[in-house]
Ligand SMILES: [Zn+2]
């Protein structure tokens with residue numbers, strides 16, 4: 632099984648999973664990079680998985696469906712280009728012989744979902760759209776900090792080795808913020824220099840791994856005292872043992888951080 636990150640727009644990745652014959656693509660905001668990748672490799676598009684309704688995630692769905700006849704799966708609680716099979720928590724989607732669990736992860740949008748398979752060629756794999764980024768999380772456009780915390784908690788509980796396929800290359804700017812939150816986190820400093828080297832060579836920093844994200848991502852570390860203390864410097868009213876308040880403060884801080 633092969634996993635490709637097709638670049639689109641300025642910083643999106645369209646994740647393409649294929650077995651050398653059939654393929655599945657996640658959040659195709661554009662059709663052209665997908666059609667080109669299919670043609671170059673002689674692949675047939677079996678399915679399209681959509682995590683949420685934003686245009687940079689669904690813009691290419693209609694054209695791809697028309698060109699390939701692929702089946703579209705998408706969030707039951709959101710409007711995406713019809714027709715599609717609506718899925719939510721508890722549903723399973725089998726593509727390329729891999730069974731993906733659907734996880735509800737509201738916060739960035741109200742009906743955002745993620746797709747997790749415990750075994751894709753021997754490793755767990757997660758497509759999490761704009762909910763979890765390496766070193767960060769999505770903006771809260773439609774959900775509350777409590778919803779985002781619950782969503783991130785679900786993703787953080789996935790197996791250590793889970794490959795995390797995020798929809799944007801935001802890693803370096805996220806890590807700059809993460810270092811402001813936890814300047815003494817050695818794992819974070821080490822990972823930052825690895826990612827800077829990858830980007831200097833034009834390589835993606837993704838996929839990440841869940842075990843690593845638990846070590847370096849402040850939005851998965853809201854119960855750590857270092858993170859709570861930093862959040863309270865930004866927003867002094869933040870109660871240190873209230874992970875929702877810590878996450879809300881971090882998100883507000885990140886929104887204005889340069
Ligand atoms: Zn989005």
Ligand SMILES: [Zn+2]
Nearest residue numbers: 685687761798
């Ligand atoms: Zn996006």
